[in-house]
Amino acid sequence: PKLVQFGASVFLFPHPVKELVPVAHEVGAHVNYDAAHVAGLIAGKQFQDPIQEGTDTMTMSTHKTFPGPQKGIVIASHDELAEKIKKAAFPGMTSNHHLMHVAGLAVAAAEFKKYGEAYSKQIIKNAKALGQALYERGFQVVCPDKGFTKSHTLLVDITNFQDSIGLGADVEQRLEKAHIVANRNLLPWDILEKRNYLNPGGIRIGTQEITRLGMKEADMIVISDLFKAVLVDQKDPKAVAQEIKEFRSEFQKIHYGFETSLKAYEYIKIV
Incomplete structure (x- = not known):
């Protein structure tokens, strides 16, 4: 191969970069690491550093675990390669x-x-705490034997709700009615079970935004109870939405950033 690519949209754990880069380089392949989802965790020194582990380039976005505006960045392992990328880009x-x-x-x-370092640490603490709390409430959070995650992301197998609610798209829509934002997501074995991305067997949950609002491990228990109310207990999503509104009212400030008098998500009137 000319290119070997690491990275994923469900990035729960570090990839075997150190182990596989020498194999790729033996056959002359360029190695890239797609860090779109975990760039902030890498910058915060809480996830593997692919350049240090031998990749030639790392691509990333600046609006996921790195909380900035939507942009893309390419990082090269040496100056000569960086110059080639610059010329190709512009x-x-x-x-x-x-x-x-x-x-x-x-x-x-x-x-x-x-x-960033404190923010990244708390993101991962919250993800692990939320995974454990959901698991204790009967949710099939994947990889319990590995602590659920080492990143900001959790993947939940929701096929046990197929008869009562439906699959990923149905669960996603029910959660949205309760003002919980998660997204349907393929499980690694979905294709074998003849499920597809339109209504897959899983949902994906991330903790970077709730962490930025100042939530900690204890709040993950509250959130897991809200998931349970909507999906396991099948309470009216509109009633749960009111509970969420009350819970969310306590978190009106952006944390891990410079001081500001503005509330989180406050509309700034320019004209």
Whole structure:
């Protein structure tokens, strides 16, 4: 192969980069690591560092665990490769760098430099705590033998709700009615079970945003109880939505960032 690619959209655990990079390089393959989902955890020193483990490049987005505006970044392992990528990117494939995002990205980077390590640690603590709490309430959170996750993400097998609620799309929509945002997601074995991405056997949950709002491990227990109310107890989602509104009212500040008088998600009227 000319290219060997690491990375995933459900990135629960580090990949065997150190072990496989030498094999790829033996046959002259370029090795890239797609860090779109875990870039913030890498920057916060809480996840594997692929460049240090031998990859040639790392691609990433700046709006997931790295909490900035939507952009993409390519990091190269050495200067000569970086120059080739620069020339390919501009003028080869892009015409500008979307100047309106630069200030926001600079602020996000400055905030992350100061608070990113603490933020990343808490993201993972919350993910593990939420995985455990959901598991204790009867949810089939994958990889319980591995502590559920070493990142911000949890993957839950919801096929036990197939007869009562449905599969991933049905569960996703029911949760949304209760103001819980999760997304349907394929399980690794879904294709074998003849399920597809339109209504798969799983849902994916992330903790980066609730962590930014200041939630800690104890709050993950509350959240798991809300999941249980909607899916296991099958309470009216609208009634649960009211409970969530009350719970969420206690978290109105963005944490792990510079001080501001604005509330989280407050609309800023410009004109």
